[in-house]
Amino acid sequence: MDLRQLAYFLEVAKFKSLTKAAESLHISQPALSKMLKSLEDELDMKLILRTNKTSDLTDGGRIVMQYAQKIFSQIEEMETTLNDLKSLKRGSIRIGLPPIIGSLYFPSVMAEFHKKYPNISITITEYGAAKVVKSVEEGEFELGVAVLPVNEEDFHIYPIVEDEMKLLIHHEHPLASQSSVQLKDLRNEEFIFYHEDFALHDIMWKKFIEVGFEPKILFKSSQWDFMVEMVGANLGVTILPESICNRVENKYVKVLSIKPVIPWNLAVISRKNKYLSYAARTFIDFFL
Template sequence: MEIRQLKYFLTIAKCKSITKAAEILHVSQPALSKMMKGLEDELGMTLLLRSNKSNELTDAGEIVMEYAQKIFSEIDNMTTTLNDLTNLERGEIKIGLPPIIGSLFFPNIMADFHKKYPNIKMNVTEYGAAKVVKSVEDGELDLGVAVLPVDGRIYNIYPIVEEQMKLLVHHEHALASSKKVHLKELRDEELIFYHEDFALHDIMWKKFIQIGFEPNILFKSSQWDLMSEMVAANLGVTILPESICNRVTNERIRIMDFVPITPWNLAVITKKDKYLSYAGRTFIDYISNHSSTRIGYNFKL
């Protein structure tokens, strides 16, 4: 078994397509298919269920993917540790940022960090917060920004933002004149909600279930500006973090508190048993020492 075989297999697993994986890897599809067939023959098991539309993993394929991810994570740890011995002002950080969070808080701080450490490369991947957490656990990312809570047994947690969620309604809505709304008053409302891969989806869904009903979801989006503009068009109501609400300027929207109070707390996370490079530690220290006035937002650290 070769490392290259496992690398190519992981690419196919992520793409769910030999054709797409071949394009990414810059190899011919027949050559890639032959290599995967060789890996299957060596292991004596089928790893991929092949069809014209997609390539799904078998149970054996899922196991091979899990161990392959661990292998490459350890290789990355070794390479990073060795690089730290000789290149203390260089390196690469693989960072996971949820789209909403990234656009709110990180452009300025990443620009300032790059000016101070121009030889440290920041490789940013945009995932929903839930996928950021899983990718940090799997070793795909060095660090990520997550919505709390996360499992403190698995991750090092560096809190950065503490806020509350707010309710947005159209200015002619029956609740528009209220100073504070209870979520139970939204039982019959149509909600502009978040996609399932966003942590906010589960946070708010559980909150509604605790009150006693499932939210009536009209539309799902990952774009806060689209969500707020749908409220402005009187298509429904939505719930967004305070920092996002501070950017909403449409006069047709009313923003208010609601109960039960729902926190929106963010943290940088790293995996506890994964070696964190000098570059990664430097980035976390930089955030910790970066004042809220320079960042321009409500950073805790």
């Protein structure tokens, strides 16, 4: 059974005449009769009672007509929905977002995007950047915001932020008179550090190892404002992106540059070889 058979059948049911249906379909009456006969043979049931003047439906024919009408109605609805998606009258996006990043860059962007595309719903889940990457790879999210680098063989990468890491210390710290510090000179410091599911955890740990030591971890946190307050209470030092440091208003905290520079670059990522919705593609274009 194919859709053309059902369409031809519905035309006959509509006109109750093979002649008028054939004229409407712009085919010959014998061709129409042959198509109807093939449908009846396939269903093993007579659908139309043919007389000289009319073509009435049997009980089975009326059932086929009801279902055929539903089928074509659903096809029409599907086409309308797809057109709505293409014109962005509707849609949804699932995004994975690290908590530190979300508060910095996304509120204003989300507001502007929603204003322009009010019928696109956005579901945001906050994970550490490392878990965001894994979740995009596994298909939980269409899009994620990740700290670079990520594997370019697995992901499409759309850079959005270039930043660098800074050291935050108490204003009475022995290094407070300096404007910058060598990373290797932090060997004896106690750190307010990040949880393991944050990309910054592995990034900074590797940097410390490269200069010859493992950092002494006093506390771990997932909240940058809490980390800053801990530094302000002189409980340790921490390292955060400059864009976060620019928001620090604690008068007891001083921000120093780190040598060599440690980049903190962000990108929107999507998994390669996976369908990306119209809404997600539009979001990428909008954000960039």
